[in-house]
Amino acid sequence: MAYELIAIGTSLGGLSALKTLLRSLPTAFPAALAIVQHRHKESDQGLSSFLQKFTGLPVHEVEDKERIQPGHVYFAPADYHLLVEYGYFSLSVDEPVSYARPSIDVLLESASDVYNERVIGVLLTGANHDGVQGLRSLKARGGMTIVQAPDTAESPILPEAAIAAVNVDWVLPLNDIAPRLIHLCGAAGV
């Protein structure tokens, strides 16, 4: 199975976890990465420009209707939900979901609705339950699910809730997530 999109959600502690994950991915990575990191609604592009320092993959703050390209990293902008259509992203300013905009649930649900079993859902450190419902839908549609091992998470609330609610495919220490993604995507189609 060729994975085309990796949808990642995280809140508290996410910046450092994303740094670890992104810097372990090779520049020839074959799938697109879409990331929701909970953030303040007036925060600027500092997050993506900070993380760009740790990866050779191009990092974007998504603009509406931006095309999804393999090997690119896409961040949900502050105060917008990030939704996946077939081949491109859409944004919305619909009401917050689980008090969050951007919401991880919204990204994961829309990603798996379009890409079905060709998407990998990843939940990292987080201090609330946003993302659990999305991971459940993603799994139900045949997608691959990965959750950061709670004992390696700065905030274990989200990983623990996800493991309790979903029959997760992989529960991995933070350092093992990038190698697993490389394996899953690299092996695809070979």
Place this chain on the structure above:
Amino acid sequence: MGFRLNLCIALTLLTVVRIHCAGSVGILKPDDVDIHLLIEGLYHRYGYDFRNYAKASLKRRIYSFLRAEHLSSVPELQAQMLRDRACADRLLLGLTVNTTAMFRDPTFYIAFRQQVVPLLRTYPFFRIWHAGCSTGQEVYSMAILLQEEGLYHRCRIYATDANDRVLQTARQGIYPYKQMQEYTQLYLKAGGQRTFSEYYTAHYNNAILRPFLRERIVFGEHNLVTDGSFNEFNVIICRNVLIYFNQALQNQVHELFYNSLCKFGILGLGKQETIRFTKYETAYDDLAKAEKLYRRRS
């Protein structure tokens, strides 16, 4: 009746075929066909046209409407909506988004003061079209900004929305008092030059905007999907509305905007919206790139 139904089905099938030819996905999933039929039904029965809305967010709103109505499936909603006008009207409201605030995205107003106001000063009179104005907060914010720049008496602002209920609120200019604290902070961040409380009077739990702010504003119903141009404008502001449309509809609306702007007219979009992925990419220059203020080339 039978003929009409058959016609509907035929039209719907045509559209499904079109989607396939457009190369989106192989075969539509049953859920997506349900959504598709609902949207077609809403159009053929009542003329409400959501057919070219962005699918992912539209689908989310339909499902959250289902939960609110305690219905178990989209076909059930379709059956009810076709026969019950009140249900269709509730659905219409559920499908429209009205997230707004005074001086939303304060840096946009700062850029507007710095980059657009000097251009507006050169006109003896100018027209602004605020398309998709919702409950009016951002229109009044513009009125305040122009007042502080000494330009308000020289302009006419046309504020439009497809939804007459939100326009009623917009016309009144009365907002919950508890929002004023947030609006005051945004006003200050947006480069406000006075005291925000000068612009409203408190009345029980409401803040009533001062009537002079309404003097140069004309509120009216206008549907970006179905209605055409109605004037020539120096500035068009349309923020966080087009994100709900697919690319075909965005191109259609950008054509309308382009044809409604005067030479060197200004177009202002939402923070994460862009002219880049539309057919009109080369028709504008950046005026304030990060704030999505564009200037029509010629």
